[in-house]
Amino acid sequence: EVQVVESGGGLVQPGRSLRLSCTTSGFTFGDFAMGWVRQAPGKGLEWVGLITSTAYGETTENAASVKGRFTISRDDSKSIAYLQMNSLKTEDTAVYYCVRVTAGDYFDYWGQGTLVTVPS
Amino acid sequence: SYVLTQPPSLSVAPGKMAGITCGGDKVGSKSVHWYQQKPGQAPVLVIYYDKDRPSGIPERFSGSNSGNTATLTISRVEAGDEADYYCQVWDSSGDHWVFGGGTKLTVL
Numbered sequence: 711e712v713q714v715v716e717s718g719g720g721l722v723q724p725g726r727s728l729r730l731s732c733t734t735s736g737f738t739f740g741d742f743a744m745g746w747v748r749q750a751p752g753k754g755l756e757w758v759g760l761i762t763s764t765a766y767g768e769t770t771e772n773a774a775s776v777k778g779r780f781t782i783s784r785d786d787s788k789s790i791a792y793l794q795m796n797s798l799k800t801e802d803t804a805v806y807y808c809v810r811v812t813a814g815d816y817f818d819y820w821g822q823g824t825l826v827t828v829p830s
Numbered sequence: 831s832y833v834l835t836q837p838p839s840l841s842v843a844p845g846k847m848a849g850i851t852c853g854g855d856k857v858g859s860k861s862v863h864w865y866q867q868k869p870g871q872a873p874v875l876v877i878y879y880d881k882d883r884p885s886g887i888p889e890r891f892s893g894s895n896s897g898n899t900a901t902l903t904i905s906r907v908e909a910g911d912e913a914d915y916y917c918q919v920w921d922s923s924g925d926h927w928v929f930g931g932g933t934k935l936t937v938l
Contacts, residue, residue, distance in 0.1 A: 745927070747873075755865070755873065755916050757927040773926065774831075807872055814879060815920035815927065816863035820872040 712736040712819045716808045719824030722798055730824060732791040732808030739789035740764055743811035746782065746793050748804035749823075756804075760811055761791065776802075800830045832921040834930035841936045842907045850933045852900040852917030860919045862900040864893060867932075868913045876915075877902060904935075912937045 718730040732744065745760030759772035761782040770782050781794040791808060805825050809817035835853040842848040852862060862880050865873040876887050880895040890905045904911055917930040 747929075754914075754932040755867075755918075755929040757929065760927070771926070812878075814861065814863075816861075816875065816878045816918065817865075817873075818875050818878075818884065820874070822872050 712810070714808050714810060714819050714821035716806060716821040716824040719806065719826045721827045721829065724798060724800060724828055724830075726798055727794070727796045728798065728826060730793040730795070730806055730808075730826070732793070732821060734789045734791070734808075734810070737810070739784075740786040744782075744784060744791040745809045745811045745817065746791075747807045747809055747817065747820075748802075749807070750801075750804045753804075758793070758806070795826070798826075798828045800828050802826060803828050831924055831926065832919070832928050834917055834919065834928055836915075836917060836930040836933045838931070839934045839936065841938055842904075843938045844909060845906055848904040848907050848911070848935060850902040850904075850915050850917075850935065852902070852930050853898055854900075854919065855898060857898055857900050857919065858896045860895075862893070862895050863918045864902045865916045865918065866911075866913045867916065873916065907935075907937055909937050911935060 713735045715733045722728045743762045746758040759782050762769045779797045784791045805823040807823045808821040810819040864877040866876045867873040877893040881893040892903045894901050914932045916932045921928050
């Protein structure tokens with residue numbers, strides 16, 4: 711059974727940093743790209759970024775809203791993906807979901823999400 | 831950047847059909863995927879590649895995509911279908927994944 715579990719969320723002051731982890735099991739982690747999607751309170755879904763598999767060079771892409779501040783990485787030996795968030799802003803307050811990305815560019819498995827709160 | 835437009839809300843009586851639209855420039859040339867999100871839960875993939883259903887998704891869920899509009903159709907709507915629905919595409923021009931704004935389906 712595929713499992714995707716996020717951790718590391720919490721309350722963080724503006725300008726500070728936070729690292730989210732996405733621990734997976736039930737599939738060959740190294741074969742898949744992994745991504746992050748966020749959802750601000752009461753709002754819709756927003757793609758944050760992704761990292762391709764090692765076979766595709768662990769290339770990363772980020773949404774314009776987080777480019778230069780957020781970095782995605784992966785540790786295939788541990789089946790974990792990370793989202794390093796720097797220079798956090800109040801508008802980064804959201805539930806952050808980790809997703810498995812298929813070759814068809816859709817997200818077939820989602821974690822339960824972890825809440826990041828950046829107070830004003 | 832590419833924009834997907836969904837109606838904010840839709841209300842349907844139980845047993846009737848619901849059609850949730852997703853508009854975008856030449857969206858028919860892209861693959862559209864749909865997600866269902868119930869309150870307090872993570873999204874779940876319900877349709878991929880315009881019309882394919884993942885295992886476990888009822889046959890009542892179907893999809894189509896042509897021209898400038900993709901549609902998620904739910905036949906014989908049930909109370910348990912009440913949720914937010916989001917369409918999604920990959921925008922190759924910007925190497926970005928794009929979501930529609932979401933449609934809240936209310937079952938009357």
